[in-house]
Amino acid sequence: MARLVYVMDPMCSWCWGFAPVVEALAGQARQAGVALHLVAGGLRRESRVMDERGRARIQSHWQAVHEATGQPFDLSGGLPDNLVYDTEPACRALVTARSLADGCASRLLGLIQRAFYVERQDVTRPRVLVELAEQAGLDRQAFAEGFDSQAQRQATEADFAWAENLGIAGFPTLLAERDGTYALLTNGYQPLDSLAPLLDRWLERGVRG
Template identity: 25%
Template sequence: MKPKIIYVYDALCGWCYGFSPVIKSVYERYQDRFDFDVLSGGMMLGSRTGPIEVVAPFIKTAYHTVEEVTGVVFGEGFLREVEKGDMILDSEKPAIGLCVFKSYHPDKAILFAHDIQNCINFDGKGPNDEEIYRLIAVNFGIDPDEFVRKMHEEEFKQAAYYEFALAKQLQVSGYPAAFVQAADNQFYMIAKGFTRLEDLEARIENVWKEITT
């Protein structure tokens, strides 16, 4: 069994959007040596959900910092939505979407996380907008109607909440985070918060040496 790199993110996390190109590069480079999985953290659930203006007005200025540190660009579509302030931030639907996606392509979860964050942070689509999930489904050769139908099934909602619980078990208190899982109870944290590609690769190589020698 290959060791696994587990990426814990939230679709609404700006720093995860900044980290997305990094973890995608790692996926492209290391998929021969590692399996990959993505867990949703559930950053905005229950009483923490609501319009940007109410639950996350800080985004209006915070995105500049993310751009400066990570080099990503937030799109005009997203910035327009931030200015309007009425986009509903809710982590549940993207998490359910990820679980549905993994029922088709469990090995490509990193690509789903990357694409959904682009839809939100570049194109300015709300996380509850089913158009996002249809678009991603089509891009991966999945029937969009079937994909959206599955998102309304209880099984996938429960799977999403199970992932939120797993992220807590891994003691993730902020996003992004990444681990190497070498065995059932053997985890190595390789990213806590935004991490540059060269640093992440160095940590992966160090863990690889440790678990294979």
């Protein structure tokens, strides 16, 4: 079995910056019959509303990502009001989507990212995630029930543990997996013209093999 494994967090700004790159790489791999699999890495588990210093720090990260990648951000509005920066709910939404219809997970990821970074929506809130899941093509009730279930909470924690056990400390991380063996394509943002040739070589080795 061969697949790309994308380890990310929907509330990681560099993952939003990487979104066009991974979309292009997924298309490149798909032409060779290789699918993309999402793993939720788990970025932050805050329990308090962010203070002004924290908001300013995040805003500076957004500015840097925008300048490096060209991806859009609401830099004037910034983070949603009263945000508790806990990325577990958004990650759980992706894990839930993956369990219901694997193909919808990538669509939901893009919708969550755009809602958070461009539309200033609080994607830690279940009602927002349910709306976005419906937009991604998932059944609203099935998603809501799955999202609230203990099974999907455990599956999300399993994703976090998998990434941690593999030693993945930063996002985005893109791995190429063949028969249980992983090759690292990138740990951190890189432009498409750097990564496309690496993926091509990995795909070609699989054809020759």
